[in-house]
Amino acid sequence: MTVVAGCTLKESGNATLELAAMLARSTGEDVVVAVVVAAAWPPSTERVDAEYRTYLTKRGEQVIAQAEKWMPADIDATFVLHHAASIPSGLVEVARLHDASVLVLGSSESGGLGHVALGSVADRIVHSSPIPVALAPRGFRAEPGGRVRRVTAAFNGTPKDRALVRSAAAYSARAGGSFRVASFSVRPKMLFAATLAGSGEGLVVDEWSLQAGKVINEELDHLSRLPDMPSRLESVIGEGHGWREAIGQAQWSMGDVLMVGSSSHGPLASVFLGSRASKILRYAPVPVIALPRPRT
Template sequence: MIGEHVLAGYAHDAGGREALDLARAIVALTGGRLTVAHVHPPDRPAAAGEARTLLDQAAAHLDDQPAEYVAHEGRSVGRGLTTLASRIGADLIAVGSPEGGARGRISVGATADHLLHSATEAVMLAPFGYTPPPGLHRITVMYVRRPQADEAVLHAAEAAEKLGVPLRLVTLALGDAPKGPLYDDLALAIRLASDAAKLPPEALTAELAEGDDVADALGAIDWPEGELLVCASSEDAGVHRVFLGEVALKVLRAAPCPVTVLPRGYY
């Protein structure tokens, strides 16, 4: 299950602290390992020392949370996190949103943009102002009928079973798009999830999110505290890489909860 080894990208700002809080919440659920990294530039002599100081601050924020702390050299933070994740065997990279965005929504800065278009591990983003709830309430998968989304359903169903939480499958119905085929797609996704995990019937639901655009559609369905949204990468992604398509990027920006994006061919 994803989250066996979480890499949190830390910077000395609100987004960095929220990435730590999100990563800590995930390892509390999975019982996994946590590594905290600050990526510093290679061409500044004082940068390594500053990175270690920042990691001390991260350790103080996490208090007694067991974790490893790594100062990693890299010319960009996104590339540095991807390289480090591969090196240490992390299966999930957690980052926060830059300051200045809408509270409760994800903003995509330079680091997240790099990860969402080239990471080889799953990427999880925290909304701006994120505070971890007491526990995980439900996992939601954004579903459209294609192999990558089918993989996301299988993975999420297994995670929901292991964590003892419900699973919801959501398909967007934008504008005047015919709804019949979308309901057929959701019925297929329900069968996939049922075959993948032993979830009680009441713990497996599906619904259309209807609206004129993505933000309207997501606003029309409920998002209780403790929700986690899972998205698949685009069919344009390279194998074992994350690549977020245009619609999925709109979903990510409109979602009022943390979002995980899976690499193509995660299984």
């Protein structure tokens, strides 16, 4: 299998390549760097359209050349210029053609440094891809020769999250990293802090945290009995008065990767981020991998 890095003509920096190289180095896979040139719509034989397509093709060749120059010597890489009806569909086509285990994308230039921000291409792909999608924070840089050190699964206590935990643990073992299950508890903001302890909302959050911790420990106990699982299993519950604070409480390090699952309202066997996963993605300070919804 391969790691496909989807580079766009507008993308600046090497965050996508940095993440793709780190993932490939960890799993022993090759990298396929793909640049997609989208056809004009509606199709036209006008000269101006032909000239524009020629310009896009040359620009794509320049992006490929820059990627070839950047790629570390220890990574086996192939470089592909692909023509398709649209950039999102073209990247998924390349991922399928090259038997990709994951499709790596960068963040929008309008987002904040160090966090994931979905551009139009990534937004469409994370709501339709049949292949796991890895998203690099804007400006992401791995350490030299970097590998995945720890995989964290975002757990919410639902049956689909149990499947996510097991898939994430298996990936962690394959990548040679430790494994952690994280749950995020966002407390309601109260007008008077003194009322929090006695508030119904606060008690519900406390009960949820206790229940989540119990279920997480059960899952980790189950994983510890399975073959080919990471030797180091951890758990954490991040709490805060907002998603940024709750996710930050989990403590993140170089080489961390966060995995999230897809909404049960999305299509089977496809990535489709729900509202909770979208909030986690927005505030995560590390690369995020979104897994497709399980078939069962």
